[in-house]
Amino acid sequence: MFSRRWRFGWDRYSEVDLFTDRHETNTESLSQAIRAAVSEEPDADGSVLFGQMQGTVVGLRYYTGVVNQGEMVALVRQPQNPYDRNAVMVANVYGSQVGHIKRELAAAMAHVMDNNLAKVEGVVHSRTKNQFTMPVMLSFWGKEENKDAVIQGLARHGYKLNTDGNKGAGPHTHTHTRTHTLKNAFDNLFEGLMESKEGEKEAAEAVSTPLLPHQKQALSWMCACENKSELPPFWEKRGELYYNRLTCFSAKEVPERVRGGILADDMGLGKTLTTIALILTNFHKGKPLPVEKCVSASEVMCGVMCVCVETSSLSAEDLSARATLIICPLSVLSNWLDQFEQHVRPNVKLNLYLYYGSERNRSKKFLSSQDVVLTTYNVLSADFGNKSPLHGINWLRVVLDEGHVVRNPNTQMSKAVLDLKAQRRWILSGTPIQNSVKDLWVLLAFLRLKPFDVKDWWNRVIQRPVTQGDRVGIQNLQTLVKCITLRRTKTSEVNGRPLVSLPEKVVCVEQVKLTQEEREQYELARTEGRNTIRRYMAEGTVLRNYADVLAILMRLRQLCCHPDLLAKISSDLAAAATPAELRERLIEKLRLVLASGSDEECSVCLDSVRLPVITHCAHVYCRPCIAQVISTEKEMARCPLCRSEIKTNELVEFPPEEMEEEDSANSQNWRSSSKVDALMGNLRRLQFEDRSIKSLVVSQFTRFLTILETPLREHGFSFVRLDGTMSQKKRAQVIQEFQSSAPDSPVIMLLSLKAGGVGLNLTAASHVFLMDPAWNPAAEEQCIDRCHRLGQTKKIFYVVFLQKQDLFEKAFGSKNADKKTSRIDDIKALMEL
DNA sequence: ACCGCCGGGTGCC
DNA sequence: ACCGCCGGGTGCC
Numbered sequence: 001m002f003s004r005r006w007r008f009g010w011d012r013y014s015e016v017d018l019f020t021d022r023h024e025t026n027t028e029s030l031s032q033a034i035r036a037a038v039s040e041e042p043d044a045d046g047s048v049l050f051g052q053m054q055g056t057v058v059g060l061r062y063y064t065g066v067v068n069q070g071e072m073v074a075l076v077r078q079p080q081n082p083y084d085r086n087a088v089m090v091a092n093v094y095g096s097q098v099g100h101i102k103r104e105l106a107a108a109m110a111h112v113m114d115n116n117l118a119k120v121e122g123v124v125h126s127r128t129k130n131q132f133t134m135p136v137m138l139s140f141w142g143k144e145e146n147k148d149a150v151i152q153g154l155a156r157h158g159y160k161l162n163t164d165g166n167k168g169a170g171p172h173t174h175t176h177t178r179t180h181t182l183k184n185a186f187d188n189l190f191e192g193l194m195e196s197k198e199g200e201k202e203a204a205e206a207v208s209t210p211l212l213p214h215q216k217q218a219l220s221w222m223c224a225c226e227n228k229s230e231l232p233p234f235w236e237k238r239g240e241l242y243y244n245r246l247t248c249f250s251a252k253e254v255p256e257r258v259r260g261g262i263l264a265d266d267m268g269l270g271k272t273l274t275t276i277a278l279i280l281t282n283f284h285k286g287k288p289l290p291v292e293k294c295v296s297a298s299e300v301m302c303g304v305m306c307v308c309v310e311t312s313s314l315s316a317e318d319l320s321a322r323a324t325l326i327i328c329p330l331s332v333l334s335n336w337l338d339q340f341e342q343h344v345r346p347n348v349k350l351n352l353y354l355y356y357g358s359e360r361n362r363s364k365k366f367l368s369s370q371d372v373v374l375t376t377y378n379v380l381s382a383d384f385g386n387k388s389p390l391h392g393i394n395w396l397r398v399v400l401d402e403g404h405v406v407r408n409p410n411t412q413m414s415k416a417v418l419d420l421k422a423q424r425r426w427i428l429s430g431t432p433i434q435n436s437v438k439d440l441w442v443l444l445a446f447l448r449l450k451p452f453d454v455k456d457w458w459n460r461v462i463q464r465p466v467t468q469g470d471r472v473g474i475q476n477l478q479t480l481v482k483c484i485t486l487r488r489t490k491t492s493e494v495n496g497r498p499l500v501s502l503p504e505k506v507v508c509v510e511q512v513k514l515t516q517e518e519r520e521q522y523e524l525a526r527t528e529g530r531n532t533i534r535r536y537m538a539e540g541t542v543l544r545n546y547a548d549v550l551a552i553l554m555r556l557r558q559l560c561c562h563p564d565l566l567a568k569i570s571s572d573l574a575a576a577a578t579p580a581e582l583r584e585r586l587i588e589k590l591r592l593v594l595a596s597g598s599d600e601e602c603s604v605c606l607d608s609v610r611l612p613v614i615t616h617c618a619h620v621y622c623r624p625c626i627a628q629v630i631s632t633e634k635e636m637a638r639c640p641l642c643r644s645e646i647k648t649n650e651l652v653e654f655p656p657e658e659m660e661e662e663d664s665a666n667s668q669n670w671r672s673s674s675k676v677d678a679l680m681g682n683l684r685r686l687q688f689e690d691r692s693i694k695s696l697v698v699s700q701f702t703r704f705l706t707i708l709e710t711p712l713r714e715h716g717f718s719f720v721r722l723d724g725t726m727s728q729k730k731r732a733q734v735i736q737e738f739q740s741s742a743p744d745s746p747v748i749m750l751l752s753l754k755a756g757g758v759g760l761n762l763t764a765a766s767h768v769f770l771m772d773p774a775w776n777p778a779a780e781e782q783c784i785d786r787c788h789r790l791g792q793t794k795k796i797f798y799v800v801f802l803q804k805q806d807l808f809e810k811a812f813g814s815k816n817a818d819k820k821t822s823r824i825d826d827i828k829a830l831m832e833l
Numbered sequence: 834a835c836c837g838c839c840g841g842g843t844g845c846c
Numbered sequence: 847a848c849c850g851c852c853g854g855g856t857g858c859c
Contacts, residue, residue, distance in 0.1 A: 059858030083859045100859045132834060132857075 047141040047464065050118060050150050051161030055138045057090045057099040057124075061131055065096030071248035073098060073122040073136065074456060077113050086110035090122065090136065093249035093451045102133075108157035109138075118142035118150045121460055141464075189433065189481055203277040204288035206348040211270075211277060214488055214499045218263060218274045221486050223282045225261045226397075226424050232258050232449065233483035234476075246461050246476060247451060258447050260425035262403070264487035267430040267782070268789030269500060272339045275399055275428060279324050279372060280344070283396075289371060292349040321396035321423055323370045328401035330376045334732035335761060336401070337374070355379060355390070356728075368393045377405060377413050384416035395422040400446065403427035407439040409455070411605050412624075414442050432485070437466050437477065447484060505788050505796040512678045512801050514560075522559045529556065543642050548618065551592050560803040561704050561772055562673040582616070586652040590614040603640050604629060608724075608754065613651040617644035626651065670710045675801050679769055680711050682799065683748065686767065687717070693747065694738070695767040698783050700753040704771060708750060719748035724755040739764045751786075753779055762786040766794035771801055 057073075067073060074091045081087035088101040088109050101109060112118050118140040125137055140150055140161060151161050201220035203211050211219065231237070234246045235255050243250040265271050283289040328336060333356065344350050353367065354360075355375035367373050367389055375390065383390055398420050400406065406414045425447050433439050441463070445453040452458040462480065465473020492499045514522065529552035536542045542549060558565035590612060602609045604625035611623040619641045621629075630637040630648050639646050679697065686693050699705055702723050712719050720734045738749050739762065749762065753774055765787040774780040788796045 057858095062858065078859075081859055087859045089859085103859065106859075130834065130836090132836095 046143060047119065048144055048147070050140040050142060050147045051163035052137055052139045053154075053159060053161050055105050055122070055136045056102045056133055057136050058102045058133045059099040060133060063097040063099055065092045065094075065098040066250075067092055067098055067124045067134075068243070068248045068250050069125065071124050071250075072457075072460065073124055075101065075109070075113075075120045075122050075138075077110060079110075079114070088113070093244070093247045093457060094251065095454075099133075101136075104157065105159065108154050108159050111153050111157075112140070112150050115149075117146040117153065189478060201281070204281040206280045206288065206291055206345050206350070207277050207343055208345040209273060209343040211273070212500065214265075214492075214494060215270050215274050215277070217494075218265065218271075218486055218488075219277050219281060222261075222263065222274070222278045222426070223286065225484075226259050226278075226282055227286050229254075229257060231255065233480050244451075247457065249451070256448070256450060258425070258449050258484060259423060260397075260427075260447055261484040261486070262427045262429065262432055262443060262447075262481075264429055264432050264485050266487075266489045267785050268490060268502070269488060270790055271428045271430075272336065272401075273343055275326075275401075275426070276340060276343050278426075279397070280350075284319050289350075291371065294347040294349060321368075321394050323368050323393070323395055324372050324397040324399060325390065325393075325395045325420070325422070326372060326374045326399045326401060327377055327380055327417070328374070329405055330378065330728055331731070331755075331760065332401060333374065333376060333728060334735070338761075340372070362389045364389045364392050368395075377417075381412040381416040384412060384419065388416075391416075391419055391421070393421065395420065397424040397426065398422040399426045399428060401428045403429040403443060403446075404431050404433075404439065406442050406446075408605055409442050409445070418442070418445055437463055440481075444480075444484075449480070449484065452480075500790060502788060502790070503792055503795045505784065505798060507798045507800070509800045509802055510678060510682075512674045512803055514674050514803060518559070518563065518674060521563060522556070525552075525555055525559055529553070545618070548589075551589070554592070557772060558701065558704075561675050561699070561701060562707050564671070564707060565701055565703055583652055586614045586616070586618065587654060589618050590620060590652065590654065611653070613653045615639050615644070615646050616650045616652075617642050617646070623651065623653065670707070672711065675771060675803075676708065676711060678801055679708070679771065680715065682769065683712075683717065684715065687747070691747070693767060694749075694765045695747065695769060696749050696751050696762060696765045696783075696787060697769045697771065698751045698753055699771040700774060701772065702752045705750040705752060708771075712748060712750075717748050718744070718746045719750060720746045721750040722755055723750075723752035726755075735760065735762070738762065751783075753783060760786045761789065761791070763789060763791045766792075767797045767799070769799050769801070773800065773802065 072093060074093075074095075076089045076091060078087040078089050079085055084103055084106065086103070086107045086109075088106040090098045090101060092098055100106065109120055113120060119142060121139045121141065122136045123139070124134060126135060142150060151163070154161055199220055200213060200216035201223055202216065203219060231242070232255055234244050235242055236245060237243070238250065241250040241252060242255055244255070263271050263274065280289050280291070326336060333354075337352075337354065340350065340352055350372065351370045352372040352374065353370045355367065355373050356379055360379075361367070373390075380388075380390060400417060406417050408414060427443050427446065429443075432443060441452075441455065441458050444458065445455075447453075452462065462473060462477050466477050488494075488499050490500060490502060532552060533542070533549055536545050536549065555566055602620070602622045602625050604621055609620055609622050612620050613623045613626060614620050615626070617639050619639055621640075626640075626646070627648060629640060630646060637646050638644060683695065686695065697705070697708060699708075702725075705721060705723065709719075709721070720738050722731060722734050726734070734749075738746050741764070745764075749765065751762075768784055768787060770780065770783065774783070784796070784798050
């Protein structure tokens with residue numbers, strides 16, 4: 001996403017980092033890339049235009065739906081139609097039926113549509129000449145391999161597709177831009193959205209922290225978004241009608257305004273504070289939230305008085321909603337609590353309820369009477385479909401914190417989020433687009449940005465044009481995003497002044513030299529791995545053996561950290577003689593992938609694997625995710641990564657007793673490594689300079705953190721540890737300890753790279769030691785940002801330990817435009833094949 | 834629908 | 847006329 005390699009001056013980034021090239025292509029993981037290459041989703045992006053033809057819509061007089069000149073229409077199969085099982089219904093953008101496709105043509109189209117050979121889209125170009133029928137331009141889109149079948153299928157019914165040119169494709173005649181132009185436009189999608197014409201707004205009295213100028217701007221913008229009756233993007237008034245210029249749809253009623261948007265400020269700019277200010281400042285009719293106040297302590301007894309209760313004559317439905325629901329990742333739950341505590345005046349009685357834990361109060365009456373209800377995505381999706389009280393409440397406002405965590409529309413989490421009822425909707429996210437323009441859909445759907453909350457319209461009007469490099473499509477996307485987003489970065493300037501002044505950040509790459517012994521061990525492992533991968537290459541089975549390849553590369557990375565990180569080397573799956581042995585090996589492999597503490601990603605939900613299971617083809621998924629895939633695909637279920645057949649009863653998980661192994665890294669036969677020595681050298685030097693300096697020590701391998709505990713203890717450092725296995729309560733406790741400025745407070749935090757997720761506030765630290773490079777540059781940035789953020793007063797030192805491996809440097813010298821094949825090429829290059 | 838199609842009325846010019 | 851032609855009734859799927 002960012003050209004951060006230049007920003008940090010890391011051209012010499014050279015550890016055994018097969019994933020380095022990700023820094024060039026968005027933050028995409030290897031598994032995602034392979035998934036994309038292996039299984040094209042039946043989505044808009046892979047589609048090509050087969051051709052177009054003129055069709056007829058009949059029966060207009062029976063329906064109320066109207067269509068304008070140039071308006072897009074939806075074509076919907078109606079297999080249950082009592083008059084014709086081939087019926088194809090025609091509807092306008094808002095879903096009102098317009099008519100039917102005439103019978104003979106419907107018969108031809110039904111064949112194509114029912115067999116999923118093509119998606120058919122309609123545009124009505126010429127104005128209706130009569131009140132009974134009208135022509136419609138039909139475009140057939142699908143996978144290349146289905147093109148002939150579609151053309152022939154239509155021909156059998158006497159219809160001919162016009163396959164030359166795109167004439168008459170409507171407002172989206174494709175003007176292809178070069179790929180890199182598209183990429184730039186895409187990268188800049190969220191840049192330059194900081195101009196705020198709204199001015200500044202002071203927070204309500206109940207907010208105790210004075211807002212910085214950019215926060216007042218954000219507050220002003222957010223209030224305006226909630227209160228204004230401005231038309232949503234692409235709508236204009238034409239006479240008596242409201243007209244959408246993208247879909248050419250028009251309506252008599254004012255289109256529903258999106259009351260909310262995306263606050264996409266960089267992390268550290270105070271999105272949480274601004275949101276708290278919004279909640280307290282903008283209740284109904286732009287008035288502050290009517291909160292009760294305690295009389296200040298200096299006055300008599302602490303009585304409770306009611307400040308302002310509105311009972312005006314306004315329509316009741318609008319005013320009935322009171323509560324704001326905030327949904328966040330578990331990792332930032334305590335941060336929200338802290339921030340409410342910190343930024344709301346102590347004498348203000350804000351009803352905040354933490355909807356979390358098994359004892360949570362599920363009463364709708366109780367919840368809707370709160371000012372704020374705070375919960376996590378997991379709780380929300382756990383409740384969803386299970387008489388969820390959260391889904392039965394009409395919220396005044398719903399806020400999705402770190403909103404980018406919902407990006408795959410197929411997940412329960414997304415469905416749960418989209419099903420919430422609210423008058424106002426907000427998304428907070430420092431990185432709204434994680435991988436591709438696809439990620440935006442869930443967010444727009446959540447905001448109810450019509451008509452794009454319907455996936456087909458989104459695909460048709462935005463996603464496909466953008467994916468295909470259509471300039472108009474990109475412009476439309478930019479306009480769309482601009483209308484609903486406010487984004488400032490830490491480097492943004494307003495009126496020539498920086499938005500916030502953060503202390504300087506110094507990045508330092510320390511190259512660690514391996515000892516002779518380490519180097520030999522490394523070379524051995526690499527030769528071995530190379531042979532294995534070479535065999536897969538020769539067999540053409542690299543993708544099928546993906547888990548193995550990943551494991552090989554993982555081992556190399558682990559060797560650079562510490563030899564004891566290596567899990568036992570597993571042997572060939574094919575060599576397994578009995579089912580029991582196969583199972584044993586699969587468990588071993590699963591352990592290898594997960595036990596290192598590195599976060600493996602599930603290719604179905606694109607999130608960290610939860611309840612991991614491994615398939616017989618050795619790919620790891622969340623059990624619920626892969627179970628869903630299998631149940632959807634029935635008999636035909638195939639592994640999303642390699643397309644091998646998979647069955648529910650063949651999924652292997654850790655046997656229960658395995659769950660808590662892991663205290664093997666005991667201090668009895670502890671040994672050091674070059675990297676450990678390098679770290680300890682740094683820490684001891686710091687301690688000598690200034691005993692109050694606090695440091696974060698970050699690794700993606702939790703076992704490495706465990707190894708590091710021994711020398712830290714030996715040298716008398718007081719430290720805490722934060723990793724993914726800890727309960728929320730424990731995390732909050734550890735963070736509080738670390739942030740404390742008490743003289744005996746811990747000076748070091750061992751932090752697992754992904755454990756904290758985002759949003760952690762660790763400003764007590766001024767030094768960050770990254771023990772191994774993250775595969776995801778965003779994760780690395782977040783890691784620095786945990787301390788380089790608002791509230792940091794000290795200069796930040798960021799040290800990355802790398803092993804010098806010249807051999808591998810050249811593998812990543814070239815930027816490969818075609819990322820799908822480049823992974824394989826990279827593996828090849830990496831292994832010198 | 835200022836169409837097509839159906840079916841009844843009708844029938845040299 | 848077992849036709850053609852006329853003109854009224856009618857009309858999505």
